[in-house]
Amino acid sequence: MDPVQVVRTDGGVMECRECGFRYNHTRAEIADLSEQHLARVGNALNATPHDARGVRLQPKLWSVNAYMAHLVEASGVVLERVQRVATEERPALAWFDENVSVERFGYDGYDADQSWRKLQPTVAEFAAFLRGLPDDAWERLGIHSTAGEVRMSEIAHDMAHELGHHADDIHAIGVERRVPGE
Ligand SMILES: [Zn+2]
Numbered sequence: 295m296d297p298v299q300v301v302r303t304d305g306g307v308m309e310c311r312e313c314g315f316r317y318n319h320t321r322a323e324i325a326d327l328s329e330q331h332l333a334r335v336g337n338a339l340n341a342t343p344h345d346a347r348g349v350r351l352q353p354k355l356w357s358v359n360a361y362m363a364h365l366v367e368a369s370g371v372v373l374e375r376v377q378r379v380a381t382e383e384r385p386a387l388a389w390f391d392e393n394v395s396v397e398r399f400g401y402d403g404y405d406a407d408q409s410w411r412k413l414q415p416t417v418a419e420f421a422a423f424l425r426g427l428p429d430d431a432w433e434r435l436g437i438h439s440t441a442g443e444v445r446m447s448e449i450a451h452d453m454a455h456e457l458g459h460h461a462d463d464i465h466a467i468g469v470e471r472r473v474p475g476e
Pocket of ligand 1 (some may be wrong): 310311315
């Protein structure tokens with residue numbers, strides 16, 4: 295998640311300045327929240343008319359198609375990271391620039407229904423993986439190329455956060471036809 299958006303609060307808990315998501319959940323809660331937020335993404339997408347899905351309301355604001363393709367990519371990155379942190383000793387985790395992918399691959403033209411079909415099994419696999427972990431795995435570390443040491447718990451929170459945050463974005467853009475946060 296964007297380090298400008300997610301900041302450490304006075305209490306020491308990481309929090310998203312935009313949607314208010316807090317990084318203080320248990321492993322079981324993150325598995326549940328990821329599934330619940332996935333359902334919110336699906337509801338927002340279903341309520342978005344097809345002819346509105348590829349539209350950018352502003353030049354720099356992603357379309358619903360782009361958000362959905364981004365979620366496929368980001369959820370795959372998070373799943374791979376938690377699996378690697380669980381099985382490898384302090385694995386090196388490469389930074390990925392979400393903005394580059396959206397522009398380079400032309401995500402505005404990606405069929406959101408197809409992205410939805412890819413997103414669901416990834417989140418299901420993630421939730422099942424978390425539920426099957428031993429308790430001490432939650433504190434295992436990876437080495438992020440820009441952020442340094444990161445805990446599995448922090449990486450896993452990103453899944454629930456990405457899904458919830460972008461469910462709000464998709465609902466604002468696709469259903470209400472407004473710029474998120476305005
Ligand atoms: Zn957020």
